[in-house]
Amino acid sequence: MTHAILLLLHLLSATFWVGGMAVMHFAVRPSAVAVLEPPLRLPLMAQTLSRFFAGVSVAIVLLLASGLGMVWLAGGFARVHWGVHAMLALGLVMMAVFLHIRFAPYPRLLRAVAGREWPVAAAQLNTIRMLVELNLALGVVVFALAIVGRAW
Incomplete structure (x- = not known):
């Protein structure tokens, strides 16, 4: 039962993180770009990232704890x-x-939004977008390893 609970926590946390990146990248950001001008879009994205990053922080702790717990049980x-x-x-x-995102471009995004420096904020958000693309790709590889890795 312990392994099953650890696996559930692990999968829910990974799904939240990787799925959240996919939603942000493929749905939220393009929709915000399509309908909102920078003075509205950039604060919205900063606030959305703030909430998402809080969840990712919890997900990371759960991923590490549950993953190491399963390794220990094995x-x-x-x-x-x-x-x-x-x-x-x-x-x-x-x-x-x-x-890196959380402690470098994200605080710069927040400062730029607070100062209403829209070009600076947009540049920081673009940096975050590129790093999220990298993490999303890595996350997909991790899911592939989890599902088909044992067959190799």
Whole structure:
């Protein structure tokens, strides 16, 4: 039962993070660009990211705790499939990218929005968009490893 609960937490957290990036990238941002001018769009996106990043922070803690818990239950890293090692490595890269977004371009976006510096805010949001594209691609690879990794 413990493994099942850890796996549920792990999958829900990964789905929230990767699915949230997909929604932000493919739905929210393009829709905001289509209907809102920068003085409305950029504060909306900053506020939306604020809420999303809070959830991602919780998801990361749950991903690490549940993943390490499942590895521990399996007998340690020496006893798990190589795909688990690959998922952890990619997950750590994703976490580093998220931390960079959260503590570099995101605060600059917030400062630019507060100062109504729309070109600066747009540039920071574009940087975030490119980094989210990277993390989204990595997240898809992690899901692929989780699903078909054992077949390799």
